[in-house]
Amino acid sequence: MKGHRAAATRSSRARARGAVIGALVVVAALVPATATAAGTQEVDAELPYLCALPSGKLPAQVRIQAVFPARTGPGEPVEPTGVTTSVQLPAEAVADLAALGAATARPATRLTVGVAQDGATAEATWRGTAEPVRLPGSGPLTLTTTGDVASVTGNGEGDLTFSAGSLAVDLALVTADGAAAGTGALTVDCSPAPAAEREPLVTVPADGATPDPDGPPASPGSSASPSARPDGSEERQADRAPEVTPAVPGGSAADREAPPCRYDDAHPSTSASLNAYITGYTNVAKLKGASLLPLSCVLIEQGPTDIEFFPDFTGGYLTQHSTGTLRHQGRAQTPPFEATFLTFGFTPTKATMVLEQTGPMTMDAHGETSFLTLYTELETRVRVPLVLRVTALEVNGVPLEVGPACRTKGPLRSPEPEPAKFPGDHLLLTGSSTHQPPDQPVGYLLSSGGQLTGEMTVPAFTGCGGGGENLDRLLTASVSGPGNYVKQTQGQTCAVQVFNPDECTEDLQPLKIPVPER
Known part of the structure; x- marks a missing residue:
C-alpha cells in the first residue's frame, strides 16, 4: 500500500512564455544592420x-x-x-x-x-x-x-x-x-x-571625445592625438583594446557579495520551486591541492514525498525525486572561478574555469521512518553531468591562449552504484540525515541544505590552445585522472511561493549563504 504526501501548496504565479524555438539558417549573404x-x-x-x-x-x-x-x-x-x-x-x-x-x-x-x-x-x-x-x-x-x-x-x-x-x-x-x-x-x-x-x-559610430569647452570641438571618429614625451618629443597614444564586461543581472544579491539567484521569465517558478546557494572544495589529486568551488545558484523543483508502508504499518519507506538546474547569467553553469597550483611540483599555474551543466540534475532521496519512535533516516544522491571548461591559463606568470573551446572531453565522472538506472557519465554527490523529534534534523536535507560528498574522475581535455599551440596534453597530464574528492555545502533553500523572511530576501533570493568546508 502506498500513501502520498504532497509538497505544501503554494500560490501559483503567472508563467512566462518559454524561449522561442526559431530558425538558424546558413545563407551566404549578410543582411546589413x-x-x-x-x-x-x-x-x-x-x-x-x-x-x-x-x-x-x-x-x-x-x-x-x-x-x-x-x-x-x-x-x-x-x-x-x-x-x-x-x-x-x-x-x-x-x-x-x-x-x-x-x-x-x-x-x-x-x-x-x-x-x-x-x-x-x-x-x-x-x-x-x-x-x-x-x-x-x-x-x-x-x-x-x-x-x-x-x-x-x-x-x-x-x-x-x-x-x-x-x-x-x-x-x-x-x-x-x-x-x-x-x-x-x-x-x-x-x-x-x-x-x-x-x-x-x-x-x-563614435561621437568622439568630450570637447574642451575652451578649445575646438573634436571631430567624430578622429584618431588619438599625440602626447608629449619627457624629452619634449611627441608620440602617438597607444591604442587600447575595448573593454568587455560580462553580463551581470542586477539585484540585491550583489550587495550581499553573492551572485543573483532568482527565478525569472526565462525560468519561471512553480508551486514546488526552491532556490539555494552551493559552494565547496574539490581536491585535484595530481596536483596535491584543492580548488574552491565558487558560490553558485541552483534552482530546484521539489518532488512529492512518497511513503510505502511497512506490512505492520509501524513505519514506511520514503522516496522523493527532485530536479535542479545551475543558474548563472541565464545559463546552466557556475560563475567563473580561479585555481592556482604548482604544476609538476614546481611551476605555478593559474587557471580560470567554469563548470557547465550538460544534462538533467536529479536529486533522489530514500530512507525509512518509524511511526512509533518518529525516528527518520534519509540518504540523498545528487547526480549532474558537468563539463569543466578552461577560459584562461597562466603558467609561471605567462598567459597561454587556450581558445574558446577548451574543456574536458566529457562530463566529470563518479562511480555509479546503479549504472543501469543512471547511465552516462556524471558527478554523484551523497548526503545523509537523521531526525529524532523534538531535535532538529542532523545532516543533509534538500530543503535545509548541508554537506554532500563524492569522488570523481576528470576526463582528458580537448580544444585547448590558440595560435597553433596545442595545450590538450599539458592540461590532461596536469589535471585529468581519478581520485578527486569533492565536498559541497548547500545552504538553506528559499521556497519562492511561500515567503519566509528567515529563508528568503524580499526579492525571493536565498537568505542563507553557505561557507565552504574542506
Missing part, C-alpha cells in the same frame, strides 16, 4: 558556417539578431539587447545525433564576437540557452538560443565594429525514456565558412 527605433539599430545577419559533427564537417546556417545603440560616446558601454543566435544543422547532423540514441537536444551556444576600435581588438562571448528540442523525423534541426551578453566600452575615439567568429553549440542529449544519450553531451564546434570578404555584423 538597419535603423529601428530612434537611437538604435537592428542586426539581422545570416551567415554560412561549417560545423564539426561525428560524421565530419557539415555546412550550417547561422542567424544572429540583436539591437545596438545608434551611436556611442566616450566611456559609454555598448550593451546589445534582444540577442538571438539561431543555428540550422542539416539532416546529416540529425542522423549523427539519432545514432547516439538522442530523442531531444537541449542547446547552449557560445558565439565569439570580435570587437575592433582604432586598430585595437578584443573578443566578447555571447551565450544563449534554450529549452530541449525534439529531433525531427526528417530534414534539418533548428535551434534558437537567447541570453544576456557582454557589454563593450571603447577606449579610443573611433567607431566600434562587431564581427561574428567561432561558434560552439553545447548539446545535452536525452533518449526518449529520459536517460542520457551516449555520454549525455556533445559540443559541436562551428567556424565561419571561407568567404572572399566578410562584412562586420554592425558598426556603432
Whole structure:
C-alpha cells in the first residue's frame, strides 16, 4: 500500500512564455544592420558556417539578431539587447545525433564576437540557452538560443565594429525514456565558412571625445592625438583594446557579495520551486591541492514525498525525486572561478574555469521512518553531468591562449552504484540525515541544505590552445585522472511561493549563504 504526501501548496504565479524555438539558417549573404527605433539599430545577419559533427564537417546556417545603440560616446558601454543566435544543422547532423540514441537536444551556444576600435581588438562571448528540442523525423534541426551578453566600452575615439567568429553549440542529449544519450553531451564546434570578404555584423559610430569647452570641438571618429614625451618629443597614444564586461543581472544579491539567484521569465517558478546557494572544495589529486568551488545558484523543483508502508504499518519507506538546474547569467553553469597550483611540483599555474551543466540534475532521496519512535533516516544522491571548461591559463606568470573551446572531453565522472538506472557519465554527490523529534534534523536535507560528498574522475581535455599551440596534453597530464574528492555545502533553500523572511530576501533570493568546508 502506498500513501502520498504532497509538497505544501503554494500560490501559483503567472508563467512566462518559454524561449522561442526559431530558425538558424546558413545563407551566404549578410543582411546589413538597419535603423529601428530612434537611437538604435537592428542586426539581422545570416551567415554560412561549417560545423564539426561525428560524421565530419557539415555546412550550417547561422542567424544572429540583436539591437545596438545608434551611436556611442566616450566611456559609454555598448550593451546589445534582444540577442538571438539561431543555428540550422542539416539532416546529416540529425542522423549523427539519432545514432547516439538522442530523442531531444537541449542547446547552449557560445558565439565569439570580435570587437575592433582604432586598430585595437578584443573578443566578447555571447551565450544563449534554450529549452530541449525534439529531433525531427526528417530534414534539418533548428535551434534558437537567447541570453544576456557582454557589454563593450571603447577606449579610443573611433567607431566600434562587431564581427561574428567561432561558434560552439553545447548539446545535452536525452533518449526518449529520459536517460542520457551516449555520454549525455556533445559540443559541436562551428567556424565561419571561407568567404572572399566578410562584412562586420554592425558598426556603432563614435561621437568622439568630450570637447574642451575652451578649445575646438573634436571631430567624430578622429584618431588619438599625440602626447608629449619627457624629452619634449611627441608620440602617438597607444591604442587600447575595448573593454568587455560580462553580463551581470542586477539585484540585491550583489550587495550581499553573492551572485543573483532568482527565478525569472526565462525560468519561471512553480508551486514546488526552491532556490539555494552551493559552494565547496574539490581536491585535484595530481596536483596535491584543492580548488574552491565558487558560490553558485541552483534552482530546484521539489518532488512529492512518497511513503510505502511497512506490512505492520509501524513505519514506511520514503522516496522523493527532485530536479535542479545551475543558474548563472541565464545559463546552466557556475560563475567563473580561479585555481592556482604548482604544476609538476614546481611551476605555478593559474587557471580560470567554469563548470557547465550538460544534462538533467536529479536529486533522489530514500530512507525509512518509524511511526512509533518518529525516528527518520534519509540518504540523498545528487547526480549532474558537468563539463569543466578552461577560459584562461597562466603558467609561471605567462598567459597561454587556450581558445574558446577548451574543456574536458566529457562530463566529470563518479562511480555509479546503479549504472543501469543512471547511465552516462556524471558527478554523484551523497548526503545523509537523521531526525529524532523534538531535535532538529542532523545532516543533509534538500530543503535545509548541508554537506554532500563524492569522488570523481576528470576526463582528458580537448580544444585547448590558440595560435597553433596545442595545450590538450599539458592540461590532461596536469589535471585529468581519478581520485578527486569533492565536498559541497548547500545552504538553506528559499521556497519562492511561500515567503519566509528567515529563508528568503524580499526579492525571493536565498537568505542563507553557505561557507565552504574542506
